[in-house]
Amino acid sequence: MRHFLRLVAVLALLLLLAAPAFAQGRILITDPNARLDRGEVEQAARPLLNRGATVAVYIVPDGDADDFTERMIDDGVGRPDGTMPNALIAIYVAENPPYSDIAYGDDWARALGINENAEAIRRTELNPGLSAGDFTGGVVSALGAIENAIVNPPTPGGGTTVNFDPTPVVLGVGGLAAAGAGAFAFTRRRRTAQARAAAQQRLKDAREKASLKITDLGQRFRNVDEKAKFDAVSYAKADVKRLETMQKAVAANFVKAQQAFKETGDQLDRHEKPSNAQLEEAAVQYDQVSVTCDTVSDELAVIEQLRRELDEQARLAQEELDRAKKA
Numbered sequence: 022m023r024h025f026l027r028l029v030a031v032l033a034l035l036l037l038l039a040a041p042a043f044a045q046g047r048i049l050i051t052d053p054n055a056r057l058d059r060g061e062v063e064q065a066a067r068p069l070l071n072r073g074a075t076v077a078v079y080i081v082p083d084g085d086a087d088d089f090t091e092r093m094i095d096d097g098v099g100r101p102d103g104t105m106p107n108a109l110i111a112i113y114v115a116e117n118p119p120y121s122d123i124a125y126g127d128d129w130a131r132a133l134g135i136n137e138n139a140e141a142i143r144r145t146e147l148n149p150g151l152s153a154g155d156f157t158g159g160v161v162s163a164l165g166a167i168e169n170a171i172v173n174p175p176t177p178g179g180g181t182t183v184n185f186d187p188t189p190v191v192l193g194v195g196g197l198a199a200a201g202a203g204a205f206a207f208t209r210r211r212r213t214a215q216a217r218a219a220a221q222q223r224l225k226d227a228r229e230k231a232s233l234k235i236t237d238l239g240q241r242f243r244n245v246d247e248k249a250k251f252d253a254v255s256y257a258k259a260d261v262k263r264l265e266t267m268q269k270a271v272a273a274n275f276v277k278a279q280q281a282f283k284e285t286g287d288q289l290d291r292h293e294k295p296s297n298a299q300l301e302e303a304a305v306q307y308d309q310v311s312v313t314c315d316t317v318s319d320e321l322a323v324i325e326q327l328r329r330e331l332d333e334q335a336r337l338a339q340e341e342l343d344r345a346k347k348a
Contacts, residue, residue: 046070046108048078049096056080056156065161067108068168074128076164077111080156089122091217091294099124101218112163114151121147123163132170142166220297220304227307231282234314238275241321244256248328256331264324271320278313281306 025274048066048145057080066076077098078090089111094098098109123139128244133139146166150159249268265318285306325345 032210035189042100042252046072046074049075049098051092051096052080053077054080054082057160062164065164069124069164069171072171073108074110075106075108075126077109078160079111079113080160081113081115083117084113085118085120086122088115089113089124093124098347107166108264111194112147112160114147114156114159114163117245119151121151123147123167132174133167135175138170138175139167215258219296220300224300224304224307227304227311228286229312229321231307234311234318235279238278238314238317238321241318241325242272242275245313245324255335260331264327267320267324267327271317271324274313274320275317278310278317281313282310285310 044068048063048070051058052059062078066078068075069076075098077093077096079092079247081088081092084092090099092103093105093109093111094114099105099112101331105126106123106129107126109124110129111124113122113124114120123133123143125133125139133142142163147159147163150156150162152157209282245268249264252264256264285303288306289299289303295303309341
């Protein structure tokens with residue numbers, strides 16, 4: 022019995038030690054101008070990652086609340102309806118115009134939602150470093166304060182247990198970053214996210230529709246090409262020439278549709294983050310590809326019908342010949 026209890030105790034200890042590994046989260050850092058010491062930020066985020074948090078840090082040269090939302094959606098850590106995954110903790114800083122924000126999922130509502138604690142951390146931990154030009158220090162301080170708030174959640178209606186620097190921020194990013202924060206920013210962000218989702222869905226639908234039509238036409242052209250191999254032995258020379266001329270013209274139009282489809286995709290790929298207007302423009306171009314495909318389909322149907330008529334004429338002629346032989 023003693024051996025069994027010891028074994029249970031050892032297993033319990035192993036599970037306790039392994040718990041952080043099982044809960045391991047992930048970190049995403051977007052920092053095109055290398056404002057951060059990534060090693061320090063990753064180290065500061067480690068306690069949150071061990072809790073299973075998804076930590077996203079954005080330090081971008083230009084942006085605002087809309088850009089913050091779009092980046093989270095593009096990275097798969099935000100949703101088009103404006104909500105966020107439960108485990109998310111996101112810090113966003115834009116240099117021009119100066120803007121900062123902290124977003125979080127429901128897992129951290131107790132620590133960051135009570136008494137608007139996330140906003141307090143943004144103003145008193147994140148922004149002072151930003152105002153001094155110490156982006157790493159501001160982000161590291163904010164991550165540490167978030168971890169501290171999770172360990173020691175604030176009391177509803179009272180103060181927080183996070184150690185804040187009460188020095189007011191009036192310069193640089195920190196002094197201006199309050200603009201757009203709070204409920205208004207969230208509502209605006211949700212509307213922006215919904216508009217973004219609608220534009221992305223519109224593009225997706227238009228592209229898939231055009232792609233399906235091109236695929237269908239490709240199969241039909243392969244069938245027509247197979248039949249064309251026997252035209253010379255099946256039809257009169259005049260009919261063979263007629264079919265050949267028609268098929269070349271229709272094939273040329275199909276090639277134009279394929280090229281337009283590819284060029285639309287290539288043009289869209291040139292933009293790292295296409296705007297909603299650019300997504301709509303691409304969708305309209307895909308719509309035009311679909312219209313061209315419909316025209317090609319109609320033209321191809323004429324060729325297919327002509328072959329059926331020639332085949333029927335050939336069949337009737339053969340029957341007449343067979344009857345004449347029997348007579």
